[in-house]
Amino acid sequence: AIQMTQSPSSLSASVGDTVTLTCRASQDIRNDLGWYQQKPGEAPKLLIFAASSLQSGVPPRFSGSGSGTDFTLTISSLQPEDFATYYCLQDYNYPVTFGPGTKVDIK
Amino acid sequence: EVQLAQSGAVLKEPGESLNISCKASGYTFTDKWIHWVRQMPGKGLEWLGGVYPGDSDTRYNPSLQGHVTISVDKSTSTAYLHWTSLKASDSTIYYCARRNYYDGSGYYWYFDFWGRGTRVTVSS
Numbered sequence: 709a710i711q712m713t714q715s716p717s718s719l720s721a722s723v724g725d726t727v728t729l730t731c732r733a734s735q736d737i738r739n740d741l742g743w744y745q746q747k748p749g750e751a752p753k754l755l756i757f758a759a760s761s762l763q764s765g766v767p768p769r770f771s772g773s774g775s776g777t778d779f780t781l782t783i784s785s786l787q788p789e790d791f792a793t794y795y796c797l798q799d800y801n802y803p804v805t806f807g808p809g810t811k812v813d814i815k
Numbered sequence: 816e817v818q819l820a821q822s823g824a825v826l827k828e829p830g831e832s833l834n835i836s837c838k839a840s841g842y843t844f845t846d847k848w849i850h851w852v853r854q855m856p857g858k859g860l861e862w863l864g865g866v867y868p869g870d871s872d873t874r875y876n877p878s879l880q881g882h883v884t885i886s887v888d889k890s891t892s893t894a895y896l897h898w899t900s901l902k903a904s905d906s907t908i909y910y911c912a913r914r915n916y917y918d919g920s921g922y923y924w925y926f927d928f929w930g931r932g933t934r935v936t937v938s939s
Contacts, residue, residue, distance in 0.1 A: 709877075709878075738921075739923070740923060740924070742925045742926070744860075744926075746860075750931075751910050751912075751929035751930065751931055751932055752852075752860065752910070752912075752926070752929060753929070754925055754926060754927050757917060757923060757924075757925035757927075758917055758919060758923035758925075761917065761923075763925075763927065793859075795859060795860055797860075797925075797926075799923070799924040799925060802874050803862055803874075803876045803877060803878070804850075804862040805862065806859055806860045806861065806862065807859070808858070808859045809859045809860075
């Protein structure tokens with residue numbers, strides 16, 4: 709199975725900051741990568757698919773980049789509702805695998 | 816509007832069987848895969864498997880070693896996750912999600928709609 713790692717595991721930031729989250733795959737996954745946001749008590753929510761395509765309805769302050777094994781999610785001008793855990797997910801082949809997540813909390 | 820309505824929380828004893836459900840609406844049920852994901856306690860997310868309602872083709876995470884079964888009832892647009900013998904370690908929240916794709920330079924898959932989750936507690 710393809711292993712996904714994320715860094716950092718957590719970070720503290722302030723409203724208005726720009727943060728960059730990193731995800732790495734154990735092998736080339738083209739750009740078959742998605743980013744999901746999860747808040748406590750809620751289901752995950754799709755933000756980005758195909759590494760850089762913004763899901764409909766997601767604010768443009770979220771952006772994704774990368775291909776192959778290294779990917780990033782950037783959140784520009786953090787808003788209060790953005791404090792959550794972010795997971796990357798490779799959908800290149802089965803079994804589909806998630807990264808362990810990056811928790812973004814308020815400084 | 817696409818919706819995935821999951822069954823309610825359950826409390827079971829070890830060794831019991833269980834079905835939890837995910838009823839889809841707002842789209843053609845047989846056209847999209849439905850997958851199951853669980854929230855590892857205090858940790859992240861784990862993909863369990865999925866089913867294509869059109870022909871009941873299924874995929875499973877090998878790590879589960881046949882511990883769960885996924886099925887569908889096309890007549891009610893409902894997907895199921897089934898255990899024949901629950902363990903305490905099955906206690907967690909289970910989500911169903913619709914798997915969609917983007918046809919760019921090849922297919923790119925993603926989970927675009929999610930159910931609200933079903934909490935399963937297995938305890939004697």
